[in-house]
Amino acid sequence: MSSSDTVTPSRPASRAKPLAAEARARPKTRRGDLFAAACPSRQILNHVTGRWGSLVLVALLEGTLRFSELRRRIDGVSERMLAQALQDLELDGFVSRHAHPVMPPRVDYTLTPMGYEIGLHVRELADWVEGNLPRIQRHRAAG
Template identity: 45%
Template sequence: MLHRPDAFNARCPTRQVLDRIGDKWAVLVLILLEQETLRFNELRRRIDSISQKMLSQTLKSLERDGLISRRAFPTVPVTVEYSLTPLGRTLAGTVAALTQWAEAHIGEVEEAQRRYDRGDIAA
C-alpha cells in the first residue's frame, strides 16, 4: 500500500529533500549549475567561504539525491565536472526564485530584525 507523502510526518522521506533544499550551500550550488556545468574548483571559487570539505559533502549529497551528475575525465590530475540532471533542473528554478526573493527583500528583513532586537512590538 502506497502512502501519500506528508512532510509534516517525521518519518516521511520528503523531509530529507526539504533538508537538502533548505541548505544554503546546496541552494548556491544548484543556482550556479543551472547557469552552466562547472568544475569543483570553479564552484569553490564562486561560492565565497565554502570549505573544500563542505563543498565535497554538498556535491555528494546532491548527486545521491539525483539532482546533479558528476563526470570525471581521465586527465592528470582527474578533471571532474558537475551539472544539473533533468530532475535538478526542475528544482533549480524554484531555488533561484527563493534567492531572488531574499535579495529583493533583505532590507525589509534586516529592518524587522533591528526592530525585534530593540524590543519594538509593532511590525
C-alpha cells in the same frame, strides 16, 4: 448536518478561486508526511534548501562547473562541505558528476533536468529574499 450545510474554511475572496483552480490543475498524488521525522521528503528538502545545497543548485544553473570553480563561486564553503552537498544532490538525482580520465584529475558537475527544475525554484526563493532584504533588515533592526 446536510451536505449543503458543510462548513468550509474562509479565505479572502480574491484568493479563493485561484487556489481552487490550482488544486484542480495539479495531478492527484499521494504526499508524504513532511512533518514526520522519518519522512524521506524531509531529507531531500534539507539537501535542496540547506546552506550549501541551495547555493550549488543556483550556481549550476549558470552551466557546468568544475569542483574548484564551484568552490571559488561559493564563498565560505569548505572543500568537505561542498563535496558532501554535491554527493547528496547527486544521490537525489539533481546533479550529474563526470570524471575525466586525465591528469590532473578533472571532475565536472552539471544539473540534471530534475536538478534544473528544482534549481529554478531555489533561485526564485533566493531572488525573493534578496529583493526583500531591506524590508527584512528593517524588521530585524526594529525587533
